[in-house]
Amino acid sequence: MTAATVARADAIISGNFKHIVRLDKMKGYNQINLLNGYGILTIISPLEVTIDEINDN
Helix, strand or coil: CHHHHHHCCEEEEEEEECCCCCCHHHHHHHHHHCCCCCCCCCCCCCCCCCCCCCCCC
16 A cells, blocks of 8 residues: 555555455545645455456557
């Protein structure tokens, strides 16, 4: 999480539903990020990732 924040990534993908991909945890991570001058980090599950090859020009 720290590396993604410092690298200013827009999102990370995680399948760790017990500890990371939880709304309460995401809110906490982003509160700390914002307090320290970083942006909001979106955390998504692998099931939410799609590749749109048709529109990928």
